[in-house]
Structure formats: C-alpha cells, structure tokens
Amino acid sequence: MxxxxxxxxxxGVSITTVSRVMNNRGYISAxxxxxxxxAMKKLNYQPNQLARSFHSKKTFYIGLLIPDVTIPFFxxxxxxxxxxxxxxxxxxxxxxAKGRGTDEVQYLNMLFQNKVxxxxxxxxxLKTEDYRAIELPVVALDVTLSDSIPIVSSDHAKGGRxxxxxFVRNQCKCVIQLVGDVNIKTPSFIRNNVFSQILKxxxxxxxxxxxxxSELSRERxxxxxxxxxxxxxxxxxxxxxxxxxxxxxxYLLDIGKKIPEDVKIVGYDGGDVAKLMYPSMTYVEQPFxxxxxxxxDILLRKINGEKISSSIVLPEIKLVRGMTT
Amino acid sequence: MxxxxxxxxxxGVSITTVSRVMNNRGYISAxxxxxxxxAMKKLNYQPNQLARSFHSKKTFYIGLLIPDVTIPFFxxxxxxxxxxxxxxxxxxxxxxAKGRGTDEVQYLNMLFQNKVxxxxxxxxxLKTEDYRAIELPVVALDVTLSDSIPIVSSDHAKGGRxxxxxFVRNQCKCVIQLVGDVNIKTPSFIRNNVFSQILKxxxxxxxxxxxxxSELSRERxxxxxxxxxxxxxxxxxxxxxxxxxxxxxxYLLDIGKKIPEDVKIVGYDGGDVAKLMYPSMTYVEQPFxxxxxxxxDILLRKINGEKISSSIVLPEIKLVRGMTT
Numbered sequence: 001m002x003x004x005x006x007x008x009x010x011x012g013v014s015i016t017t018v019s020r021v022m023n024n025r026g027y028i029s030a031x032x033x034x035x036x037x038x039a040m041k042k043l044n045y046q047p048n049q050l051a052r053s054f055h056s057k058k059t060f061y062i063g064l065l066i067p068d069v070t071i072p073f074f075x076x077x078x079x080x081x082x083x084x085x086x087x088x089x090x091x092x093x094x095x096x097a098k099g100r101g102t103d104e105v106q107y108l109n110m111l112f113q114n115k116v117x118x119x120x121x122x123x124x125x126l127k128t129e130d131y132r133a134i135e136l137p138v139v140a141l142d143v144t145l146s147d148s149i150p151i152v153s154s155d156h157a158k159g160g161r162x163x164x165x166x167f168v169r170n171q172c173k174c175v176i177q178l179v180g181d182v183n184i185k186t187p188s189f190i191r192n193n194v195f196s197q198i199l200k201x202x203x204x205x206x207x208x209x210x211x212x213x214s215e216l217s218r219e220r221x222x223x224x225x226x227x228x229x230x231x232x233x234x235x236x237x238x239x240x241x242x243x244x245x246x247x248x249x250x251y252l253l254d255i256g257k258k259i260p261e262d263v264k265i266v267g268y269d270g271g272d273v274a275k276l277m278y279p280s281m282t283y284v285e286q287p288f289x290x291x292x293x294x295x296x297d298i299l300l301r302k303i304n305g306e307k308i309s310s311s312i313v314l315p316e317i318k319l320v321r322g323m324t325t
Numbered sequence: 326m327x328x329x330x331x332x333x334x335x336x337g338v339s340i341t342t343v344s345r346v347m348n349n350r351g352y353i354s355a356x357x358x359x360x361x362x363x364a365m366k367k368l369n370y371q372p373n374q375l376a377r378s379f380h381s382k383k384t385f386y387i388g389l390l391i392p393d394v395t396i397p398f399f400x401x402x403x404x405x406x407x408x409x410x411x412x413x414x415x416x417x418x419x420x421x422a423k424g425r426g427t428d429e430v431q432y433l434n435m436l437f438q439n440k441v442x443x444x445x446x447x448x449x450x451l452k453t454e455d456y457r458a459i460e461l462p463v464v465a466l467d468v469t470l471s472d473s474i475p476i477v478s479s480d481h482a483k484g485g486r487x488x489x490x491x492f493v494r495n496q497c498k499c500v501i502q503l504v505g506d507v508n509i510k511t512p513s514f515i516r517n518n519v520f521s522q523i524l525k526x527x528x529x530x531x532x533x534x535x536x537x538x539s540e541l542s543r544e545r546x547x548x549x550x551x552x553x554x555x556x557x558x559x560x561x562x563x564x565x566x567x568x569x570x571x572x573x574x575x576y577l578l579d580i581g582k583k584i585p586e587d588v589k590i591v592g593y594d595g596g597d598v599a600k601l602m603y604p605s606m607t608y609v610e611q612p613f614x615x616x617x618x619x620x621x622d623i624l625l626r627k628i629n630g631e632k633i634s635s636s637i638v639l640p641e642i643k644l645v646r647g648m649t650t
Contacts, residue, residue, distance in 0.1 A: 069394065070404040070597075079395040082421055086428075091435060094419045096407055103411075110416060218597060246601045253603045272395075272543055276571045278578045278603060 002045045011039035062299065063111035065095045065104065066122040066141070070218070072243055072271040073286075074122060077141060080292035081120065088300060090117070097123045108134070118299045121145060124184050137302035139295050144185035151311040152295040153187040154286045160191030162319040163266045163284050164198040167237045170264050170325055175199055175237035176207040176228060178244050187313075191268070195239060207232060211244075221247035229255075235263065242267040242274040242283065249277055249324070265324035280322035287316040327370045336364035387624065388436035390420045390429065391447040391466070395543070397568055397596040398611075399447060402466060405617035406445065413625060415442070422448045433459070443624045446470060449509050462627035464620050469510035476636040477620040478512040479611045485516030487644040488591045488609050489523040492562045495589050495650055500524055500562035501532040501553060503569050512638075516593070520564060532557060536569075546572035554580075560588065567592040567599040567608065574602055574649070590649035605647035612641040 004022075008015045013032060020028055021036040028036075039045075062085055066074045082092045093116065095107040104125050111119055119134070122141035131138070131145040140151040167175045179192050192208070199206040209228060211220075225248040229235060238248050245267045252263055259265060259279055267274045270285030294312050302308055329347075333340045338357060345353055346361040353361075364370075387410055391399045407417045418441065420432040429450050436444055444459070447466035456463070456470040465476040492500050504517050517533070524531040534553060550573040554560060563573050570592045577588055584590060584604055592599045595610030619637050627633055 068404060069407070070400055075395055075400050078419070079393060079421060082394070082419055083423070086421075086432075091439065092419050094403070094407055094417050096404060096411075098408075107411075114416065243597070243601075250601055250603050250605075254605075272568070273598065273601060276568075276575055276598060277601070278575050280575075280579075 002043045004045075007036065007039050007043060007045050010043055011035040059115050059117055060090050061093060061114060061116040062090050063093045063095060063107070063116045063119040064122075065097055065107055065111070065119060068096045068098055069094060072273055073142075073241070073269055076269075076271050076288045077122070077292060080288060081296060084292055084296040088296070090300075097125065105130075112136075118303045120295055120299060121149075124186070137299060139299045139302065141291075141295055142186055142188060144187060148309050150298055150308050151187060152291055152298065153311070153313060154291065154317045155313050155315045156188050156191035156317075157194050158315060159268065159284045159286070159317045160194035161198060162317070163191070163239050163268065164195050166266050166282060166319070166321075166325040167204065167239070167264060168198065168202045170237070170260070172204055172237035172264055174205040174207065174232065174234045175239065176209055176232065176235050178209045178211060178224070178228075178238070178240035178248075180211060180241075182210050187311075204237075207235070218243060222251055225251035237264045237266075239266045240268065242269045242271050242281075245281070246273050246277055249281070260324050270320060277322075277324075279324055282322045282325040283320055285318050285320050287314050290314050290316055327368045329370075332361065332364050332368060332370050335368055336360040384440050384442055385415050386418060386439060386441040387415050388418045388420060388432070388441045388444040389447070390422055390432055390436070390444060393421045393423055394419060397598055398467075398566070398594055401594075401596050401613045402447070402617060405613055406621060409617055409621040413621070415625075422450065430455075437461075443628045445620060445624060446474075449511070462624060464624045464627065466616075466620055467511055467513060469512060473634050475623055475633050476512060477616055477623065478636070478638060479616065479642045480638050480640045481513050481516035481642075482519050483640060484593065484609045484611070484642045485519035486523060487642070488516070488564055488593065489520050491591050491607060491644070491646075491650040492524065492529065492564070492589060493527045495562070495585070497529055497562035497589055499530040499532065499557070499559045500564065501534055501557065501560050503534045503536060503549070503553075503563070503565035503573075505536060505566075507535050512636075529562075532560070543568060547576055550576035562589045562591075564591050565593065567594045567596050567606075570606070571598050571602055574606070585649050595645060602647075602649075604649055607647045607650040608645055610643050610645050612639050615639050615641055 004015055004018050008018045011018065013036060017032060018036050021033055064078060064081060069075055069078050078094065085092055093111065097104040097107055104123060116136065118137035120139050120141055122143060124143040124145060128146045132148060138149050140149050142153040144151060177192060177195055196206045196208060211224065221244050238245055245265050249259060249265055252259060257263055265281060267281050267283035270283045274281045274283040291314060294314065298308055329340055329343050333343045336343065338361060342357060343361050346358055389403065389406060394400055394403050403419065410417055418436065422429040422432055429448060441461065443462035445464050445466055447468060449468040449470060453471045457473060463474050465474050467478040469476060502517060502520055521531045521533060536549065546569050563570055570590050574584060574590055577584060582588055590606060592606050592608035595608045599606045599608040616639060623633055
C-alpha cells in the first residue's frame with residue numbers, strides 16, 4: 001500500500017506539505033498542490049480515511065437528523081445540504097428519526113459513536129436538556145432545541161402575514177389552518193400565530209386544526225380533508241403546508257367544489273408539489289437554497305471553533321400567486 | 326472513559342460475551358444480553374465505533390450512490406433503504422452524483438476511503454470495467470453496471486405492457502413516450518421497448534422522445550411538454566414517469582386541453598406526485614417496499630460472504646386506473 005511518505009518523496013515535498021494538501025489546511029501554492037496531486041494520481045494513492053480520522057480526531061462526517069427524507073421540505077433540504085457539504089469535503093450520515101424519540105436517541109448515539117464532526121438537527125422529540133448536553137457543534141434546522149443551539153429558519157412571521165393577506169383580500173369568512181404537532185417547538189409556529197391574529201383583526205373566523213403525530217403521514221391528509229369539511233362545511237379558505245393543501249385540493253375537486261370560487265387555498269413551502277397542482281396553487285415560497293447555504297456555513301464555522309449561538313431568520317420569503325386565491 | 330472490561334466486570338460476564346452482544350454475533354441468551362445491556366446503561370458506556378471498526382475491519386457503513394435524492398423514485402427508495410439498514414445496525418452515507426461522472430468517481434473514492442462495508446448504486450456514468458473493478462459488495466438499484474453485480478428492479482416488461490394496454494384500449498392514434506438518457510443502461514428501458522412494440526402491433530403511431538441529460542431537471546419538464554405539443558399537436562397519449570407526465574398534465578390543462586378527452590395520460594412509478602394529481606392520474610405502481618427489502622437483503626448477504634450475482638425482477642407491479650385514461 002502506498003504511504004503518504006512515498007507521495008512526499010515522489011512530489012519532492014515534505015510529509016507535512018502532503019498532509020496540508022490532503023486536509024486543505026494552511027497556505028499551499030497552486031504549484032505545490034499540483035505537484036502533490038500529480039504524485040498521488042501517479043502512485044494511485046488512496047488515503048485511508050478511517051485511519052486518518054482515527055489519528056487526526058476529525059472525521060469529516062456530518063449527521064443530518066430529520067423526521068423523514070420523504071417529507072417534501074426535508075427532501076428539498078437534504079439534497080441541498082448534502083451537495084454543499086460534499087463540496088467542502090464532508091460526508092453526510094442521513095438519519096430519519098420518524099418522529100419517534102427512541103429512534104432519535106438511537107441515532108444520536110450512533111452519531112456520537114462514529115465521532116461525527118457536527119450535527120444538523122431538524123426534529124425534536126427529546127427534552128431541551130438532552131440537546132443542551134450534546135458536546136458537538138449542532139445547528140438546528142427550523143426547530144427550537146435549546147438556547148445555545150443556533151436555528152436557521154425562514155421569516156415565518158412574514159410568511160404567515162403574506163398568506164393571511166390573501167384570505168383577507170378575498171374576503172373569506174371562515175378559514176382553517178392545519179398545523180403540525182404543537183408539542184414540537186419550531187419557529188414555524190410563529191406563522192400560525194400571526195395567521196390567527198391577522199384574521200381576528202379582520203373579523204374572519206379562524207379554525208386551528210392541530211394534526212396529531214399519528215396523522216402526519218402522507219396517506220392521512222386526504223381523510224383529514226374529508227373530516228374537516230364534513231365538520232365545517234362553511235370553510236372558504238385553507239392554509240397549510242404544500243402536501244396537506246394539495247390533498248385538500250384533491251378532495252375538494254373530487255367532491256365537485258370549485259377552486260377558488262368555493263374555497264381559497266394557500267400552500268406553504270413552495271416545493272415541487274405546490275408547483276404541479278392544477279389549478280396552479282398560490283403558495284408562500286421558502287428560500288431553500290439560502291437556508292441550506294446558511295446552515296452549512298454556520299455548522300462549519302462552529303466546527304472550526306467559532307462560538308455561534310444566535311439564530312438566523314431569512315427574510316427572503318415570498319408569495320407566488322396562482323389560481324387558487 | 327468506560328471500557329468494555331468494566332462493562333464485563335459490572336455484568337459478571339467475560340469480555341468476549343460483551344463483544345458478542347455489541348456485535349450481535351454468536352448465541353447469547355436473553356438473560357445474558359439483559360445483564361450486559363443493563364451494565365452498559367448503568368455505566369453509560371458509549372462504544373467508540375471508530376476505534377471498534379478500526380480493529381474489526383467492519384465499519385457498518387453503507388454507501389448509497391444515486392443521481393439525486395430529490396428525484397421522486399430516489400426519494401421513495403432512499404427513505405425506505407435507510408430505515409431498513411438502520412434496523413440492521415448499518416449507517417447510510419448518502420451520495421448525490423447529480424448525473425456527473427466526475428462526482429461519481431469522487432464519491433466512490435470517498436466511500437473506499439471510509440471503508441464502507443458495501444455500496445448500493447443507482448446511477449451509471451462510468452464504464453462497465455470501472456464498476457467491475459470495485460472489490461466491495463455492490464448491488465445495483467435499477468441500473469445495469471456489470472455482469473457480476475446483481476440488479477434489483479421491477480418487472481418493467483410487465484409495467485410497460487400494462488401502460489400500453491391503456492392506450493390501445495382507448496383507441497389512441499399517436500402516443501408519445503418520454504424516456505431518460507438512452508446512454509444510461511437500465512432495465513427500465515425494457516418497458517420502453519415493450520411499449521413501442523405493442524403500439525406498433527396495434528398500428529398506433531409511437532413517438533419516442535429521449536430527454537437529454539441537461540433536460541432531466543424538474544424545472545425543464547414543463548417546457549419540454551410545450552415543445553412536444555407544438556411540434557406534434559396530434560398527440561393523443563402521453564407516457565413517462567410521474568413527474569414528467571404531471572408537468573405535461575399541467576401544461577395541457579393550462580392551455581385548455583381536456584384530459585382524458587383530448588389526451589390520455591399514464592404515469593410510471595406511483596409516488597406521491599401521481600397520487601395527488603387532478604384529474605386523478607392513471608399510473609403504473611412500482612413495489613417500492615419490496616425493492617427496498619430485496620436490495621438490502623442481497624447487500625447484507627453479500628457482505629456476509631454469500632456470492633450473489635443473479636438479478637431480481639419483482640413482478641409485483643400493477644396498474645392503478647384513475648381519470649386520465
């Protein structure tokens with residue numbers, strides 16, 4: 001097996017220089033880098049990452065702990081986060097906690113055992129003190145974990161306001177918003193409060209329907225739509241995340257309701273599903289690319305020793321008006 | 326730091342027994358396992374997976390190399406594969422090769438460097454001999470890599486036949502099928518051949534439109550729909566994967582065409598998108614759960630030393646008839 005010593009000899013540089021090139025550390029001229037990389041290629045040198053990280057104490061692994069990669073928001077974020085980490089030489093462990101605390105603990109233990117350099121967390125089934133006890137760099141993706149862990153999220157207050165204004169503009173009388181498990185602390189609940197508040201100020205009835213954890217599956221949304229319209233036939237406006245309102249739209253069209261004449265619809269997120277619906281959906285679009293940029297940037301800065309605990313709220317959130325309002 | 330020796334002492338068993346429990350190897354009675362796990366919990370023992378795998382030569386890492394986790398088929402498969410691997414104690418490295426050969430090589434090198442125990446590959450931009458040269462257990466997800474690498478896929482011949490019969494039954498005159506990059510070898514092309522063949526036998530014109538690699542992005546499908554209908558206004562049937570035909574449906578409805586009166590539509594895959602469309606889409610549903618079961622099963626058997634090179638074709642593929650045919 002080729003060693004780093006042989007690479008250094010072939011390139012005519014010191015072992016430290018080869019190590020610097022490999023670890024992307026310190027100043028290396030383009031010429032020196034070219035020599036070292038040429039030597040590596042010529043000798044077909046394969047650094048043993050496992051042995052290397054065993055000695056360097058850095059593994060270049062990042063854990064991504066989310067409820068489920070098949071949830072559209074997390075599909076969009078996972079793809080983007082992985083691409084950005086890969087460009088920086090990091091590898092991603094994907095962990096789907098499935099909204100179960102036991103799985104979350106198991107995954108966190110796995111990540112500790114594998115000595116990841118940092119963790120991005122987008123789920124929250126444990127207690128605040130459990131998250132505070134994590135001694136690794138952690139950044140939260142749109143969830144509130146503890147005071148010391150920075151959160152990256154969209155400006156949900158603005159997003160909530162943009163959505164509500166659509167229902168006010170259309171003179172709706174009774175609007176329902178379907179929200180996730182209220183026991184999970186996430187900044188996105190700000191939008192739900194803003195939403196209720198603005199409707200109230202405009203004397204529009206607001207029904208808040210909190211979906212239970214067991215209902216948070218793609219197969220259940222259609223039957224939830226059925227349930228709410230049987231209970232509240234007077235609803236003339238619906239607000240929730242893309243996939244939920246897409247199912248509501250499908251249910252309403254199936255039973256012969258007209259959109260937007262009978263019911264106005266606004267989605268939240270602006271992923272693929274929102275863009276594909278017919279009639280074209282009015283939705284609030286989250287800045288997925290920027291969220292991914294920021295969360296990776298903060299995590300890598302924390303890994304490099306910066307102390308960051310303040311959160312980032314991205315104001316680049318906008319309304320895309322379709323034919324459902 | 327707590328060592329395995331202290332755990333053994335606390336549990337009143339040998340170090341070998343603790344190791345067996347940790348590695349799930351050999352026969353261990355429920356009582357002994359309980360003792361060991363109780364001692365680990367009491368002492369808050371955290372096995373150092375990195376050190377452990379450095380000595381055992383097994384890492385419990387699996388690489389999943391796919392084009393992009395945001396492509397619906399791969400979203401569905403990634404979620405399911407990760408869940409199954411996690412249950413067996415394996416961790417997943419997610420690699421999005423983005424259809425670029427350079428990224429694929431880089432990711433494969435990364436996986437070798439990290440000494441993964443096995444790789445699931447669902448992309449194909451390298452030469453057959455490159456894949457044949459991989460000395461690790463590899464299973465292919467719906468792509469043809471080399472003779473020695475088993476493929477797990479649906480019965481695409483049956484899927485293609487089920488789809489074609491919908492257009493024949495509806496007496497279509499001119500049907501287009503939109504297919505992916507024909508340079509990528511995948512068993513799914515069997516369905517495209519079956520499709521052309523059956524249409525020909527029934528004297529129905531079949532237009533084969535092969536999307537270039539650069540067109541294989543979600544943003545491009547709508548403009549492809551526009552392009553093909555401007556070039557071939559006589560088209561009265563469209564067949565492609567869910568997301569492509571969903572965009573075609575959206576385009577047709579936007580320009581005022583009636584579905585299914587003017588154009589019949591059949592999707593392939595049966596993911597979320599297919600289930601959400603209105604009018605409800607007729608689609609061919611792939612058995613995602615079974616594909617995930619089989620691919621994980623074969624990979625783990627290969628990791629445990631079994632020689633498996635024969636491929637698996639899953640016949641559990643079915644037509645779900647909606648309102649688009």
